[in-house]
Amino acid sequence: MKPYKVLVVDDSAFMRKIISDLIEKNADFQVTATAVNGREAVDKVKELQPDLVTMDVEMPEMNGLEALKLIMLDHPLPVIMLSGINEEGMKETILALEGGAFDFIRKPSVSSSHDINSVGESLREQMKEAMLARERREARSASELSSAESTPALQPPESASSMPPAKPADKQDGGGGGHTSGKETQDVKAPILRPLSQGTGISAERKREDKPQLPRTERTRSVSTGEKPEVGRIKSLSPKKSDVPVREPIPPRTPAQGAGPDIPTVSGKDRKLGAKGLTKLVAVGCSTGGPRALKALLENIPADFPAPIVIVQHMPPNFTKSLAQRLNTFSPLDVMEAEQGMILRKGAAYIAPGGYHMKVTETAGGQYAVALSKDEARNGHRPSVDTLFESLLPLKALERHAVIMTGMGSDGAKMMKSLYDAGITSTFAESEETCVVYGMPRSAVELRCVTYILPLQDIAPRLVQVVK
Numbered sequence: 001m002k003p004y005k006v007l008v009v010d011d012s013a014f015m016r017k018i019i020s021d022l023i024e025k026n027a028d029f030q031v032t033a034t035a036v037n038g039r040e041a042v043d044k045v046k047e048l049q050p051d052l053v054t055m056d057v058e059m060p061e062m063n064g065l066e067a068l069k070l071i072m073l074d075h076p077l078p079v080i081m082l083s084g085i086n087e088e089g090m091k092e093t094i095l096a097l098e099g100g101a102f103d104f105i106r107k108p109s110v111s112s113s114h115d116i117n118s119v120g121e122s123l124r125e126q127m128k129e130a131m132l133a134r135e136r137r138e139a140r141s142a143s144e145l146s147s148a149e150s151t152p153a154l155q156p157p158e159s160a161s162s163m164p165p166a167k168p169a170d171k172q173d174g175g176g177g178g179h180t181s182g183k184e185t186q187d188v189k190a191p192i193l194r195p196l197s198q199g200t201g202i203s204a205e206r207k208r209e210d211k212p213q214l215p216r217t218e219r220t221r222s223v224s225t226g227e228k229p230e231v232g233r234i235k236s237l238s239p240k241k242s243d244v245p246v247r248e249p250i251p252p253r254t255p256a257q258g259a260g261p262d263i264p265t266v267s268g269k270d271r272k273l274g275a276k277g278l279t280k281l282v283a284v285g286c287s288t289g290g291p292r293a294l295k296a297l298l299e300n301i302p303a304d305f306p307a308p309i310v311i312v313q314h315m316p317p318n319f320t321k322s323l324a325q326r327l328n329t330f331s332p333l334d335v336m337e338a339e340q341g342m343i344l345r346k347g348a349a350y351i352a353p354g355g356y357h358m359k360v361t362e363t364a365g366g367q368y369a370v371a372l373s374k375d376e377a378r379n380g381h382r383p384s385v386d387t388l389f390e391s392l393l394p395l396k397a398l399e400r401h402a403v404i405m406t407g408m409g410s411d412g413a414k415m416m417k418s419l420y421d422a423g424i425t426s427t428f429a430e431s432e433e434t435c436v437v438y439g440m441p442r443s444a445v446e447l448r449c450v451t452y453i454l455p456l457q458d459i460a461p462r463l464v465q466v467v468k
Contacts, residue, residue, distance in 0.1 A: 003030040004051040004131055009041040009067070010034075010082065011059040018108065019054055019082070022120035029127055038067025045075050051134075052127055053079045055101075057092045065092050068099050078102040078130035080123065083319075090322040097291040098326075102130045102436065106316055129288065129408050133437050140432070278344065278368055280307035280399045280467055281360065283392055285385030287314040287407025289436025291323055293456055297405070298331035298349055300460035305333065307401070307467055308344035308368075310352075310360055312383045314407065317354035324351045342370040352383035359391035368395070378411075385412030385440070389419055396422075401467060403428040403459065406435040410443035420449035426466050428452045428459055 006029050010016045020031040033048055035041040038055075039062040045053065053071070055064040068079055081104035083093040093104050103126050108119035286293055290313045301309070315323065321337045328335040331349065336342075338350040338358055344367070352358035356372040363369050371391075378384035385404070389412055392400050402419055404412045404427075420427055427450050429441040434456040444450050452462055 001028075003028055004127075005030060005032040005048065006127070007032065007041065007044055007048065007050040007053045008034045009036075009038070009053060009059070009064070010056040011036050012056075014110065015056070015082075015107065018110065018116060019123070022116070022123055023054070023127070025120060026124045026127070028131075029124075038062030038064055038070075041067045042070045042074075045071050045077070049075070050077070052077065052130060054123070055079050055081050055096075056107075057081055057083045057089050057096065057104075063092070065096050065099065068096050068101055072100040076100070078127075078134060080104065080126055080130070082107050085318060087322070090319050091326070093319065094291060094322050094326045097289075098295060100292075102126065102133075103288045125408075126288070129437055129439075136432075136438065277366070278308070278346070278398070280401070281344070281368070281392065281395070282307050282309045282401045282403065282463065282467065283360075283388055284309060284311045284403040284405065285388065285407070285412035285440065286312075286405040287381075287409065287411065287437070287440060289406035290314070291326075292436070293405040293430065294323075294327055295330055296456050297403075297460050297463075298327055298333060298335060301331065301333055301349075301464060303332035303347050305464065305467070306346050307399075308346060309333070309349040310338070310344070310358065310370075310388060311349060312352045312358060312385045312388045312412075314381050314383070314411070315354045320351050320354045327351075338370045338372070340370060340372045344368045344370065352388065355382060357383050357387045359387060360395065361391065362395060368398070379409060381411055386415040388412075389415035392419060392424075393422060399467075400424045401426045401428070401463065403463065404441050404444050405430040405456070405459070406437055407440035408437050409439050412440055413443035413447055413449075416444050417447040417449040420451075426451045428454065428463065430459065431455050 006023055008016050008019050008023070008031050010019065016034045016036075020034065023029050023031055029052075032050060033044050035044050037059045041053065041055065042062075044050075055068060057064040064081060068081075071077065071079060079096075079101045081093055081096045081101045083089045083104050083106050085106055097104065105119055105122050105126065108116040110116070284294075284297070294311065294313065298309075313320065313323065324335050324337040327349070334348040336348070336350060337353050339353075342350065343363075344350065344360065350358075350370060353372065355374070357375050357378070359371045359373070361369055361371045374382070375387075376382075378387055389402055392398075392402070393415075400419065402412075402416050402424060404416060416427055427444070429444045429450040429452070431453050432438040432442070435441060441450075441453075445453060452459075452466075454462060
């Protein structure tokens with residue numbers, strides 16, 4: 001097999017050399033060209049049609065973000081951004097991930113050979129995953145095309161506005177696109193993804209081998225409580241942030257036992273009052289492709305959502321703060337980087353800070369709070385989704401919901417399985433058709449612990465329906 005062609009883009013000749021050498025330590029990749037700025041990169045992508053691009057974020061004449069937009073418009077391909085750790089570089093990186101970049105790495109310190117080698121390992125892993133993801137998408141597209149050519153054309157689905165009201169038994173359909181008959185509803189033990197042309201996803205029924213099977217209508221009630229929202233109703237439930245009442249701050253808490261002096265601890269003026277008697281909680285985990293997925297999720301959750309959302313996104317220190325600030329501009333929720341001792345409240349989302357594990361703990365006063373630690377990395381990550389999910393196991397008084405979206409590896413799947421077996425209310429996994437990398441969700445699906453397997457655009461509406 002011929003090596004994959006890579007274009008390296010950086011305004012520093014020294015950095016171009018370092019990155020090229022790191023790439024070519026893997027014989028499957030060959031640096032076929034370099035570029036000194038975004039404008040030259042756009043021209044060389046058009047001329048050489050590489051398989052992959054590494055792109056510096058900050059460059060003269062045309063920066064990486066501007067070049068990325070043009071490349072994705074005319075010649076979409078995997079782009080890995082190289083970011084500095086300055087504030088502007090981090091903001092630009094978050095925008096690049098929203099704009100279609102596959103992932104990013106921070107630039108290595110040229111004075112540290114260990115740091116250079118560490119960055120090289122991460123870069124080569126991302127490149128391999130990018131190529132695998134592309135090949136899986138191409139194979140799936142070819143399969144769907146072949147299936148479409150050999151199958152009679154399907155009648156277009158009824159529009160949502162012309163559909164009759166759903167019967168109670170119909171509430172097990174997968175998302176927001178149409179009916180699911182009893183035969184089409186798939187058991188979670190053998191999940192089957194439908195082609196895009198046949199619907200928007202699957203809601204897998206939960207089946208317990210150690211309990212007698214309930215009639216279908218009763219199973220529906222056990223998973224999704226309340227009436228199904230009318231079409232177009234969800235966004236109308238979202239008041240503007242300015243309409244959300246301001247909550248009085250409460251005195252600062254003492255950091256949790258074992259928390260080091262460098263654990264970020266919220267001050268009284270920054271803390272917002274949590275709700276006593278909190279009954280619901282949503283936990284989300286994601287990695288590669290996560291910033292874009294989180295945007296799609298959080299901008300469609302209404303401000304009156306009756307549960308806090310705690311989130312682990314695999315990302316280095318400092319970048320998570322830029323991510324939270326960016327997501328806060330889109331979401332009706334209050335989105336923030338979590339800090340030690342923060343009291344969780346409805347209508348807010350908390351992102352674990354890079355470099356810290358995040359857990360949810362119950363306070364003596366009956367509230368639920370953030371606990372941060374610098375414990376050893378888990379599954380190669382800190383923060384880890386498994387660590388967050390595991391902290392929910394003892395919180396049996398809460399109605400708990402867990403979500404795994406796009407990402408490399410299997411972080412979160414093991415503890416989602418433990419939560420599922422312990423009787424968690426619902427579990428969600430993003431389906432392959434919309435994942436940037438179908439790693440973490442696939443691991444959960446293979447463990448047969450997923451209630452709903454849905455494309456990204458259907459996760460928020462279904463989550464709102466189930467939680468409300």
